[in-house]
Amino acid sequence: MTSTPPEPPALPTQYLPAEVEGPLYEQWVERGYFTADPSSDKPAFSIVIPPPNVTGSLHIGHALEQSMMDALSRRARMRGFDVLWLPGMDHASIAVQNLVERHLGETEGKGRFDYTREEFVAKAWEWKAEYGGKILGQMRRLGDGVDWSRERFTLDEGLSHAVQTIFKKLYDADLIYRAERIINWCPRDLTALSDAEVDHADEPGELVSIRYGDGETSIVVATTRAETMLGDTAVAVHPDDERYRHLIGTLVPLPLTNRRIPIVADEHVDPAFGTGAVKVTPAHDPNDFEIGRRHDLPMLTVMDDRAAITVPGPFNGLDRLDARVAIVAALREAGRIVAEKRPYEHAVGHCSRCDTVVEPRLSLQWWVRVETLAKAAGDAVRDGRVTIEPASLAPRYFQWVDGLRDWCISRQLWWGHRIPVWYSPDGDDACFGPDQTPPSGWTQDEDVLDTWFSSALWPFSTLGWPEDTAELRKYYPTTVLVTGYDILFFWVVRMMLFGLYAMEDQPPFQTVMLHGLVRDAHGKKMSKSRGNVVDPLTWIDEYGADAVRFSLLQGANPGADQAINEEWVVGARNFCNKLWNATRFAMLNGASVQGELPAEVAGADAWILSRLNAVIAETDALYEKFEFAKVADLLYHFAWDEVCDWYLELAKISLPGPGAAGTRRVLGEVLDTLLRLLHPMVPFVTETLWTALTGAESVVIAQWPAADPSHVDVDAEAQIAAVQAVVTEVRRFRSDQGVKPSQRVPARLVGADAGEAAIRHLLRLTEPDGDFSATASLTTAGGVVVELDLSGTIDVAAERARLSKDLSAAQKELATNAAKLGNAEFTGKAPEAVIAKVQARLAAAKADLARIQAALDALPTS
């Protein structure tokens, strides 16, 4: 596809991302670069995107996560894989329903129950069409190379089919069941929640001790939820508790009611806590529910679904919090309050969606029986079929998966996958698969499934399961899952449960790569209330997508949180500009990318090819471990320090000379390779530059660089290292002496050998002329002597300070190493190589010391 090498377009002196990004992205998509091809012979590399909420917009965490996935998949494509990066969105049941409700309240002034179910769901789809999916456009801004032809939505027909299929499969296997249990109920959203959807927070409440009964047979209980006493059906004590043994089996009158409740013995009670006696409200507390089951106690529900009291009498209709105050007041008046502790810090569960205090409530719901599924999910990681990166986060996975309790999957909502169970007029129930028709007269269960139920199927439902598709065969199990450690439980564990079950024990992914949270410049969590949330899109607008991507990847150490700040992005933008100008320089100087490399390379050319080879190998090794930060750091410093600061400067010597053709070819090779290495991280600027440099179609489909060990050149590396040492040292001298960088200084060099031309060029040293008089002589670290004619303008004090500093460093070095070698324990026990190294350092220190001392002695005494 290469066209004839074009005339090098005149690049402006600055990279302007806004002008190239949009058109480039559209071009990539149109050319089908991101479209997977299951029929190709190439091996598969697949990633499914963690589906963002259809309501969502791109936040900085997405930007990080997607930058990682894009880098991995772009690199895989260049390495010759058939890449599928599958995009899509989650229907986000509760979140969307709440948004749509609010929207309808604002636009039509109506509430949810003013609509029929069908009307409401239709409104939700309208809402989705109009406002949903904003994030998809933003992903394009970031440059995500996803396969848009395979975009999925969790409420799509195909995915719904998958949901119904697996529900039936689990139902038939008795792994889904319906039962009345204590669930987490949100009195605002009017739905059940899973344990994972409840956030616990310590809050100041009250601990009230209440005396039940009178005299010898009375018993004092402590509670933070006095209002639930109306539903008490027992008092429990520990069976071994001597204080209460005589009361076990007796009945005690329940205050404010005319009921008498039994005192029961239960191991669950901690005799050391409070009074050692617990009021038991089986219908409003999970532990009490268990006690109630063990003792066959009545389960008395005393609140409605909005958490208002339903017991006839003075408290009827009161909200639970008002009821708490009223009931404590009534008990106090009745002389039943023994103690009150206020504030009393204790954990309270909140709805993760709307922050309302969750009400534990006895309720008939659908559940997934997780025991065998969770065992399989744990084993898949234990036996190495799935790797968790970084390994340090594996314990957290096991903490979740090994302690998993049955999962409440039904939600009293309308937006979502409706439970595929129907009831006969006689009350029988049956589950029907997607291809089955329930008998007429049967009615479907009213509830929908937890959003995470369909997300759990994502790695295979998106590939066509339960149909036996080419996609499913080729891309499952997916290669790697990239997601935040904060979502391990919500999503990763559940994909493992269902993936292993549905796909014949094949896990949904081979590796789970967990990243951390993006925090603000000071490592603080971003939140609206703190006001420290940053919008990646404003940064993309200002600095370009590549700058945002690169700055995020620069901080991305596996599993660790990272800070981000606008200054980081500026730095990354500057880096892109550096690449821009390096390529611009190369093109202005006739860099060539065609044909073989010169057979003989020497000096800087040999050195940079040797370094390039090492950098390729290192980059590959780091990518295998998902060390994005280290890849970014490596390429940043190679590009900036070695290529730009040294190689380009050195190349300026030979470019006009007789070796120009060879250097032009090496220069082209270096830039070509560097741009390919960087493309997965900074796709736009590399595409712009690489196509301009090479005239080829696109770096997106270019080949990933391969290390070539034949380029290793130890001598050239040593030669350039020596040049760098001499140049740095003389520059420092010049700087200390106040000699301007541009000033040319006559000089005589001794011992510089092949490096002399380079040293002269970089230091702007001219050949000694007729009246050359060495007024300064520097013997540098490599033994190279540089004599300079500064016409007697040496600043002796500055020079003495400089040399004295070097002298003390050398003395310290000498002493450290001499001490080591003088230690028989060290020489006796340390490995050969370490001793040799110390000896070499000692010798070098001695030489330095002599050299510096001589220079000091040569200074005129002022």
Place this chain on the structure above:
RNA sequence: GCCCCUGUAGCUCAGCUGGUUAGAGCGCCGCCUUUACACGGCGGAUGUCGGCGGUUCGAAUCCGUCCGGGGGCACCA
């Protein structure tokens, strides 16, 4: 209560299996219109590696302990 992570330069972080004068980015100081780039170049300063103790010839790195941050799980009547 159990478990995990973490404390390194002003800030944010690398330094894994112990062995150069402990590094980077940003910031800071000085010099510079040197013909790719001032979104730049060159030079420079800055750390008793949280404290104490131990293992070792040798500890930022391993062990113990204490102090300080962050997080997960369970319980919280």
